[in-house]
Amino acid sequence: MTKFEHSSAFTRRSVLLGGGALVVSIGASVSLDTVLSLQSAYAEGAKPPLTPDQLSSYIAVNADGSVAAFFGKMDMGHGLTVAIAQIVAEELDVPFKRVKVFMGDTSNSVNQGGASGSTGIQYGGKQMRMAAAEARRVLVEMAAGLLSTPVEQLAVNDGVVSSRADAAKRISYEQMLGGKYFNVQLDWNKQFGNTLYAPGKAQPKNPSEHKIVGQPIKREDVAPKVFAQEDFVTDVKVPGMVHGRMIRPDVAGAVPVKVDESSIKDVPGAKVVWDKGFLGVVANKEWDAIQAAQKLKVEWSQVDPPFPEQASLYDHIRKASVRKRSVDKENGNVDEAFKSAAKVIEAEYEWPFQSHASMGPACALVQIKDGQVTCWSGTQKSHFVQEGLALTLDLPVDKVRVIHTTGPGSYGRNDADDCAMDAAVLAKAVGKPVRLQYMREQGTGWDPKGPASIHRARAALDATGKVTAYEFTSKGFSRVDVNTNGGKPHDTLCGQTLGVALKSGDGFGVPAESYAFDNKRLAWETIPPLLDRSSPLRSAHLRDPVGPQIHFASESFIDEVAAAVNVDPIEFRLRHIKEPRDMAVIKAAAEKAKWETRPSPRRDQSGSKVSGRGIAYSQRNGTRVAIVAEVDIDRSTGKIWARKFTVAHDCAQIINPDGLVKCIEGNIVQGVSRTLWEEVTFDRKSVTSIDWLTYPILDITETPAEVHVVLINHPDLPPTGAGEPSIRPVAAAIANAIFDATGVRIRRVPFSPERVKSALS
Amino acid sequence: MSQRFTITVNGKSHTITADPDMPLLYALRDELRLNNPHFGCGLAQCGACTVHLDGQPTRSCITAMSAVGEAKITTLAGLGTPEKPHPLQTSYIEEQVPQCGYCINGWLMTAAAFLRDKKKPTEAEIKDALSGLKCRCGTHISILKAVKRAAEMMS
Numbered sequence: 012m013t014k015f016e017h018s019s020a021f022t023r024r025s026v027l028l029g030g031g032a033l034v035v036s037i038g039a040s041v042s043l044d045t046v047l048s049l050q051s052a053y054a055e056g057a058k059p060p061l062t063p064d065q066l067s068s069y070i071a072v073n074a075d076g077s078v079a080a081f082f083g084k085m086d087m088g089h090g091l092t093v094a095i096a097q098i099v100a101e102e103l104d105v106p107f108k109r110v111k112v113f114m115g116d117t118s119n120s121v122n123q124g125g126a127s128g129s130t131g132i133q134y135g136g137k138q139m140r141m142a143a144a145e146a147r148r149v150l151v152e153m154a155a156g157l158l159s160t161p162v163e164q165l166a167v168n169d170g171v172v173s174s175r176a177d178a179a180k181r182i183s184y185e186q187m188l189g190g191k192y193f194n195v196q197l198d199w200n201k202q203f204g205n206t207l208y209a210p211g212k213a214q215p216k217n218p219s220e221h222k223i224v225g226q227p228i229k230r231e232d233v234a235p236k237v238f239a240q241e242d243f244v245t246d247v248k249v250p251g252m253v254h255g256r257m258i259r260p261d262v263a264g265a266v267p268v269k270v271d272e273s274s275i276k277d278v279p280g281a282k283v284v285w286d287k288g289f290l291g292v293v294a295n296k297e298w299d300a301i302q303a304a305q306k307l308k309v310e311w312s313q314v315d316p317p318f319p320e321q322a323s324l325y326d327h328i329r330k331a332s333v334r335k336r337s338v339d340k341e342n343g344n345v346d347e348a349f350k351s352a353a354k355v356i357e358a359e360y361e362w363p364f365q366s367h368a369s370m371g372p373a374c375a376l377v378q379i380k381d382g383q384v385t386c387w388s389g390t391q392k393s394h395f396v397q398e399g400l401a402l403t404l405d406l407p408v409d410k411v412r413v414i415h416t417t418g419p420g421s422y423g424r425n426d427a428d429d430c431a432m433d434a435a436v437l438a439k440a441v442g443k444p445v446r447l448q449y450m451r452e453q454g455t456g457w458d459p460k461g462p463a464s465i466h467r468a469r470a471a472l473d474a475t476g477k478v479t480a481y482e483f484t485s486k487g488f489s490r491v492d493v494n495t496n497g498g499k500p501h502d503t504l505c506g507q508t509l510g511v512a513l514k515s516g517d518g519f520g521v522p523a524e525s526y527a528f529d530n531k532r533l534a535w536e537t538i539p540p541l542l543d544r545s546s547p548l549r550s551a552h553l554r555d556p557v558g559p560q561i562h563f564a565s566e567s568f569i570d571e572v573a574a575a576v577n578v579d580p581i582e583f584r585l586r587h588i589k590e591p592r593d594m595a596v597i598k599a600a601a602e603k604a605k606w607e608t609r610p611s612p613r614r615d616q617s618g619s620k621v622s623g624r625g626i627a628y629s630q631r632n633g634t635r636v637a638i639v640a641e642v643d644i645d646r647s648t649g650k651i652w653a654r655k656f657t658v659a660h661d662c663a664q665i666i667n668p669d670g671l672v673k674c675i676e677g678n679i680v681q682g683v684s685r686t687l688w689e690e691v692t693f694d695r696k697s698v699t700s701i702d703w704l705t706y707p708i709l710d711i712t713e714t715p716a717e718v719h720v721v722l723i724n725h726p727d728l729p730p731t732g733a734g735e736p737s738i739r740p741v742a743a744a745i746a747n748a749i750f751d752a753t754g755v756r757i758r759r760v761p762f763s764p765e766r767v768k769s770a771l772s
Numbered sequence: 773m774s775q776r777f778t779i780t781v782n783g784k785s786h787t788i789t790a791d792p793d794m795p796l797l798y799a800l801r802d803e804l805r806l807n808n809p810h811f812g813c814g815l816a817q818c819g820a821c822t823v824h825l826d827g828q829p830t831r832s833c834i835t836a837m838s839a840v841g842e843a844k845i846t847t848l849a850g851l852g853t854p855e856k857p858h859p860l861q862t863s864y865i866e867e868q869v870p871q872c873g874y875c876i877n878g879w880l881m882t883a884a885a886f887l888r889d890k891k892k893p894t895e896a897e898i899k900d901a902l903s904g905l906k907c908r909c910g911t912h913i914s915i916l917k918a919v920k921r922a923a924e925m926m927s
Contacts, residue, residue, distance in 0.1 A: 088871030088909055229868055236873035237864045238857070239808035239849040243874060246807035298791065298798045370820060370874040370908045371812045419810070419874040420908045451813040669868070673914065677871055680910030703817040703906055712899045714912040 058192045063121045063209045064199035066149070067192040069142035070099070074190035076170055076183060078103060078110045080143070083123030083207070083394060084135035085115035087421045089677070089734055090230045090670035091131040097666055098136050101223040102143035102215055104167035105184070115393040115415025124205035125392030126421065127495065129555075129632065129732025132666055134205045136730060142197070145211025149195055153187050203394075218664060218726040225726065227669035232417075244389040244416040245374040245448060252376065253280070254297040255437040255447035256304035258290045259457055262696045263547050264317050266508075269310035278303040284440040288508035288545055291437050293445055301450070316695035317542040325361045325759075328465050328486055331538035335517040343530030348480030352471030356575050358568055360468075361759040362487075362560035364691035365461040367553055368706050371419030372454025373430035377437075378444035379404070384411040386435065389418015390427040395496035402500055403432050404439055422554035422681070426458040428497025432505035452701035457504065460691055461553030462488035464519070466564030471530075476576040478587070480530035483522055483565055489537040490557045491516035492550040507545040515540050520557045522565035523630040523739075525590040547698040548691070555735035558631065559685060559742050563760060566627035566743030570611065571756060579608045580626050580747060590630075592661055592723075596637040597628050599659035599721045604639035611747070612754040619647040622654075625747025627740035633731035634662040638679075640744035644752050649768025652713065653683045653745050658737055659721040663728035672720045675737045679718050682741025684709035690761050777837050781806065782850030792838035797821045799837060800847060808848035808877050818906040819878025823847050829882045848877050851884055860884055863921040871909035878905045883919050892927045895920065 059065045071079040080099045086092045096110040103110075113119055123135050147167065154172035155162045158180045166175050173181035183189075199209035218224075235241035260266070266288040275281045280295040281303035292307060294300040319327045349355060376387040377400075384404060390396045393413040401408040418427055426449060434447035449457070464487025471480035492515045493502040500506025501514045519535035541548055573583035581601050588594050600606075606624070613623060621644050628637040641655040656679050665671055688707045692699045700706035742760055749767070750756050757770050778787045779796075781804060788803045795814075800806045800823065809832050812820030816831040823832045824846040852858035857865075860880050870876050879902065886893070886901040893901070898919050907915065 088873065090868075229865075232873075233865050233868055233870060234854065236870050236876060237848075237861045237880065238852070238854055239806075239847070239877070241873070242807060243810070245810060246801075248805070296798070297802050298794045302791075368908060370818070370872060370906065371810055417872065417874075419812070420872040422908070448811060451815060451817075673868060673871070673911075676913050677910040680912050681908070682910075684910065702813055702815055708906065708908065709910070709912070710903055711905065711907075711912050711915065712903045714899070714916065718913055 059194050061119065061121060063203070063207055064197050066142060066145055066195035066197055066211065068121050069139060070146045071192060072184045072188045074185055076109060076185040076189065078105055080110055080112045080139060081120040082112050082114040082135060082139060083120040083125070084131050085126050085391065085393070085415050086131070087126050087391065087734070089674040090667065092232070093228055093230050093670055094132055094666040095136055095139050097223045097226065097228060098140045099143040101221055102140055103147050103170070105170040107223050107228060109170065117393050117397045117411070117413045121207065122203040122394035123207050125390070125394065125496065127205055127391065129734035129736065130205045131732070131734065132730045133632065133732045136666065138208060140215050141210040141213070144213040144215040145195065145197065146193060148211065148213035149193065150184050150187060154182050157182055157187065221726070224666050226667065228667055229669070241417065244376070244387050244418045245371065247376050247387045247416060248446070249376065249378050249444045252444040252446050253293045253295050253441065254300040255291055255293045255434060255445045256300045257433055257447070257449060257453065258292070258304055258307060258309065259453060260311050262311065262314055262316060264314045264542050264544060265311040267309050268312050271308040274308035275303045275306050278306065282441055283307065284437050287510050289436060289505065291433065293437055293441050317546070318548065318693055318695050319541070320695060321693050324363070324463055325465055328463065328538060333486070333536040334539050336534060336536045338532060338534040339521040340531065340533040343480070345480050345482050345530045345532040348530035349469070349471045352479060353474040354472040355469055356472065356572055357467070357469040358571055358758060360466040360564035360567060362464050362563060363760060364463045364548060365553055365685060365689045366455050366691050366700060366706055367422050367425035367458045368455045368708065369418070369420040369422070369425050372449035372451055373426035374418065374446070374448035375427070375431040375434040376444065376446040377431065377434040379438050382406070382410055384435065386411070386413045386431050387416045388413055388427055388431040389421060390415060390431060390497070391421050392428070392496040395498035396428055396431050399428065399432055399497040399499060399503060400435050403435055403505060423556060424459050424493070424495050424551035426454055429504040432497055432503045436505060455706050456698045456701045457547045459493050459549050459551030462490055462550035462557065464488065464557070464560050466561065468564060468568035470572045472576070478528050478572060481526070481528045482532045483568070484534045484536065485519050485521070485561055485564070486536040486538065487519060488540060488550045489515055489517050489519065490550060490552060491518045492540050495552045504545060513540070513543050513549070520561055522561055524565065524588070524628070525593050525630070526569070526587045527589045528587065548693065554681065555631070555738050558629070558735065558739040559682065562627065562629045562739045563742035563746065566629065566740055567746045567756070567758065570625065570743070570747040570750065574611055574750070577610045579610055581606060582608060584626070584628065592635050593628065593630065595723060596635045596659040596661050597626065599723060600626070600637040600639045600657050603659065603719055603721050604641070604657035606639060611751040613751055616752065620645055621752040623748040623750070623752025625744045625749070625751055627743035627747060629736070629739045631732065631736035631739055634660070634733065634736040636660050636737045636740055638737070638740045638744040640741070640748045642745055642748040642752065644749060644767070646753070646771050649764035649766070649771065651687055651745070651749065651762055651767060653687065653715050655717040656715055657719045657721070659723060660733070660737060661723040661725065662731045662733045662736070663725045664730040665722060665724045666730060668722055671722060671733055674733050675720050676718050678735065678737040679741060680709060680714060682738040683715060683745070686742040686745050686760055687713070687762050777840070779840055779845060781845045782847060790837050792836060794837050795833050796823070796835045796837060796840055796845070797832040800832060806847050806849060810874055810877055812875070812906065818875070819882060819904065820875050822878040822881040824881060824885060827885060827888070829885045848880055851880065858884060859922040859925040860887070860918065863918040863925065867914050867918040867921065869911055869914040869918050871911055875905070875907045879907070879915055883922070887919070887923055887926050893923055898923070
């Protein structure tokens with residue numbers, strides 16, 4: 012029989028293959044929704060329910076042989092979609108270019124957690140790998156039946172299954188399934204979010220067989236960006252759309268008590284939307300909405316200024332009552348060991364509030380039509396925003412669709428989710444689609460902030476200089492004053508302005524390293540927020556949540572101990588680190604940087620311009636990073652140039668080395684910015700960092716001259732994350748380099764010229 | 773209050789009615805649907821809104837409609853096309869510069885004017901020319917590589 016006869020025998024009724032384990036259903040008309048949606052149009056037919064236990068929720072084979080991968084996480088600019096396409100193409104045995112990844116649209120993907128914790132490949136890729144492997148298994152099994160050839164005698168090349176013995180016996184994926192949906196049940200672990208896992212029966216390929224995974228394939232979304240052909244979330248428009256702007260109080264915590272709508276009567280089409288603390292305006296034209304927001308006369312409630320003076324922030328943290336204390340790691344008897352110490356070294360470090368300060372303030376477009384809500388958002392977590400919108404608008408979740416659309420940058424829980432909720436409230440109030448973009452002062456002034464903290468470390472030494480005990484405690488505002496997503500009204504500014512009470516969670520963290528000391532305790536303590544509602548200093552996840560602050564302190568302190576015992580900082584670390592992969596990244600960075608073994612500080616420099624080098628390392632959920640920073644310091648001005656970085660990076664199996672290097676470079680540069688410049692300022696009334704002058708970030712004239720990346724690949728180990736780990740040790744590497752150059756230890760971020768100059772004088 | 777303005781954008785003439793104080797950015801984005809200039813700050817501090825006015829990089833977020841006059845406006849969409857790319861667009865793709873990409877309008881339009889006027893610039897000159905532009909993703913290293921590459925292509 013020929014393949015065509017088999018094809019014709021492949022009826023429109025369900026076909027049972029392989030003993031009934033597999034059901035492929037075909038048929039049913041194409042729904043209007045599918046036709047309307049470009050993304051859904053990549054696969055047609057009756058689709059099984061969009062649930063995590065369906066293969067069709069992840070993979071579709073289209074009539075033209077292309078493959079659609081539906082991904083419930085999203086790419087924040089690191090090329091994650093390329094890596095996911097590589098994984099899917101690899102497991103399916105189709106060319107890379109045939110795979111298109113659709114991400115973060117709640118109408119065609121399940122909740123895999125969104126962009127979260129550098130888990131795009133670690134968890135998201137793992138699931139897509141298993142789904143693609145299962146899809147291949149199913150297709151090969153179908154081919155076995157259609158070609159009357161046992162599975163083990165079949166091979167797959169570029170999406171064509173053929174007999175190894177008789178090349179004429181062949182059938183393509185699209186001939187078997189093209190344009191129809193898989194109807195295959197997966198073994199779902201019943202979890203949503205990052206931990207969602209739903210494998211089929213297939214085993215993925217052995218890494219030694221990988222041909223696409225591991226290749227440096229370029230991003231396809233770069234060209235549309237440079238030719239101005241891509242719509243960002245700010246660019247999406249729908250018929251009848253109006254523009255919104257929000258109005259925030261000058262004194263945090265105040266609510267409007269009187270709104271004079273006549274003050275904007277001259278602004279064409281302007282309307283006020285006011286409900287409790289929620290105050291916004293809409294107008295037909297964007298400029299008019301901006302004018303209305305500026306002109307609207309509002310009388311605000313009298314509230315006591317809620318914040319301490321900024322100068323007393325760290326005293327406030329020191330003195331604040333501890334809401335929760337957690338000892339995450341402890342061995343030996345730390346307290347006893349300190350009692351018998353010959354010498355104790357102690358230090359305290361400070362890290363300020365920092366802003367996501369995304370390139371543009373958040374934007375969202377919400378359309379409510381016939382009871383159906385559609386939201387275009389730059390959120391990292393569409394599926395949670397879907398839940399948040401349903402709760403905010405009091406609608407069932409299935410009436411809400413959220414379409415992730417590239418936003419103006421995202422580095423954690425920024426203002427995107429708040430904006431989606433605000434836009435929805437405006438849209439419901441005015442009965443029209445509303446496009447809302449915040450203003451710059453709101454993007455920096457009112458986004459959720461990375462928490463401020465202090466970090467106390469102490470080490471006990473015996474008479475020989477051996478470390479007998481080590482204790483590290485962070486104390487600060489919680490990393491989850493508002494949660495990592497806008498899934499609940501109490502976690503959004505919108506919900507809080509509408510009167511939902513804040514439910515501040517407790518979370519911080521401890522250093523991620525493998526230093527083995529006989530007596531060791533790593534702990535954290537959280538303190539209450541400064542304001543219990545609608546606070547511009549509410550804290551949330553900012554890229555590598557609490558990682559930079561904790562490891563600035565812990566890796567600076569390890570350096571302090573090394574200096575105290577007059578040992579080279581790398582030699583000291585290698586004496587105490589226990590995990591081989593940790594040691595390997597440190598050795599790799601040292602070798603590449605041509606590290607000269609000697610204790611810090613160096614003592615051979617005079618004059619105002621001095622240089623130094625510093626090392627820092629950390630783990631992050633399985634990934635290891637070591638960084639050697641080389642910095643130049645002008646003692647007369649306090650200006651620091653973080654001139655050169657050597658980064659050794661081990662995230663186990665590498666999917667795309669070029670994408671990985673770009674991701675690491677961005678981490679380093681943003682890390683330098685956070686370390687040298689970034690500090691949210693505030694007064695008793697509110698946040699005073701409201702633009703790029705009051706919240707400066709790194710300028711291109713201060714960019715490192717060199718960033719060398721050493722990638723350590725472990726193809727046989729499951730890949731771990733890369734989106735954040737390499738920002739983690741940047742601050743400490745710079746601090747340690749400053750100490751090496753000057754003998755002065757700077758324990759407060761940012762290392763602004765004034766602070767450095769004053770520390771050095 | 774509103775007035776009629778005729779502006780020339782990427783070689784095409786458009787007549788729009790607008791408040792004379794309205795920044796050019798909103799005319800380009802909302803009236804002409806040219807989305808490439810982005811709103812980043814509205815304060816001329818970041819560059820995301822940059823267009824060329826008679827070849828000069830200009831922050832459209834603070835340029836009032838009344839100040840545009842006869843100037844010929846070029847946006848990123850007018851800089852080059854996939855068929856006929858500007859060297860910077862080619863080098864940006866080759867170097868895979870952007871991450872989120874929201875800022876690149878400012879970098880490309882500013883660098884394009886700089887490289888037109890300055891052949892074989894030094895790295896320090898490139899940095900000075902681009903100083904003040906913001907990129908939050910930290911793609912500065914790739915930006916410098918791409919501008920240097922484009923400079924070589926143009927010399």
